[in-house]
Amino acid sequence: MGNRVILGLTAEITLFSSDGQEIKVIGRIDTGATASSIDSNLAKQLGLGPIIKTKLIKSASGNLKRPIVKSKLKLNGDIIEADFSLADRSHMTYPVLVGQNILKKGHFLIDPKK
Secondary structure, rough: OOOOOOEEEEEEEEEEOOOOEEEEEEEEOOOOOOOEEHHHHHHHHOOOOOOOOEEEEOOOEEEEEEEEEEEEEOOOEEEEEEEEEEOOOOOOOOOOOOOOOOOOOOOOOEEOOO
């Protein structure tokens, strides 16, 4: 399987602001989510944008049209550019959800025990 990186259910993620600053957060790794999501307040703090499109997102809280922004993140040393839907994640434990659109771009395996 080559040089695959094993991630657990959470991982430290470095996000990049529009002016090049780095912010580290703990993100939730979710192999069941096709798209990644970032808390809208965190996206605003980072100066992410512009909104490139809107997309219908199906989640546990229902189906909603969410704005999508493009951003870069660093996950286990790999810098990956991906689309993120903006959502109010303030009531959730993790401000970032890493979905399949990011996981497929890296060489990652998920081990829930890690």
